[in-house]
Amino acid sequence: MQLPLLIQIKAKGFAVLFVCLLFSAFSTNILANANLFAKANSTQVINPLETKEQSCKFTNVVFKVDFEGARLNSCEQLSQHEFMLSTDAENRPINPSPWYAFKVESSLTQDIDIVLRAIESRPRYLPKISTDGKTWQSLPFSVSEQNMHFTIPQSKTPIWIAGQEILDNQSYLDWKNELLLKSENLRHVVIGESTQGRDIHAYISQQQDNHEWVVIIGRQHPPEITGALALKAFVETMYIDAINPAFFERFNVLIVPNMNPDGVAAGNWRHSSTGVDLNRDWHKFEQIETRLVRDKILSLLGEYSKLVFALDFHSTQQDIFYTMPTDYHVAPANLVNEWLKELKPRLASSFVIRERPGSSPGRGVFKQYIADKFNVHAVTYEMGDNTNRKMIEHVAKEAAISLMDKLLTTDSDDFVYLDDKTGGTKTNSP
């Protein structure tokens, strides 16, 4: 016989259910269960930040989510040193990317065994441990269906556990300071505020007589850290480590490294604070974040400039370059093919360049928007979740150098798409 004690608290319109204590007459174990957040469903969007002050407190162990990027939806004590935790999506339907991040404080003199359940999903991100929230190491683990099992070593100081390194909004501000200190080429601007009022930061390098623009964006999907690491290495190569003056004498660049700061803060699996996949909104433009970036691009281009190439950084199971097909209405048709061909011999032979051309009109994907609106190539640059971090830097560095070379050796006229049927140029020509 079980006697659950239920306390319902209504806060800001959300009914949050706390199952505080669950006593079982058949067990000597005390089962404590604290639902941190209401369970997500297909109609309700959960904003975990509403309850970020909450912790899962047990006699000797506390699981904390009081930091940006944290995600833990419930915790249950199975025995003194064993806990069942769960992560749930912000809303559904959603791509299966069960993100988790939490802090552990323990007064136990033994290790803590964790079962982490991915609600209605399967584990994707492998557990990492940190003592400072900045440097991370992989933890041994096993997986059984929805659950991931791992052990947190005994520690007198707090321990961070997360699915990847935590790159929170503050880390982008720290990076901003470093970038601006080391690069004279870059200007920082805030292009507007996210849905929840966070600044969306951008960097611009621009010379008055340049009329060709390259656009680089990232972090539409919050947990895609390897893509974020690639973007940072790519930009640092362009502006700090391997500056190519000829490139900046011809091309202007707009960089928006963190398009979804609300999702990053909330530790979302994929969506913005409104429960929307931003990389499906580049058709309807219903979200503030996509509109802000689109409007910034259009205002920079004005009447006489032309967007010539764009990159969007992500992560998935493998390293993949999603490209536009050569027979799509983009110019020059073979630009990306040739770039990736030139990149290959610059890379360690163990890195496999997977080029996946494809188009998805009307689906709201960034690269598709760029191709349809400006008739030029855009690439979704995907790094594998588990790709070696040094390899990510190596590939990003060589990709940046070779892309700058490739764009420089392409004539301006070649970026103008000639419509075969009419023989004329599309409306995006300068």
Ligand SMILES: [Zn+2]
């Ligand atoms: Zn993505």
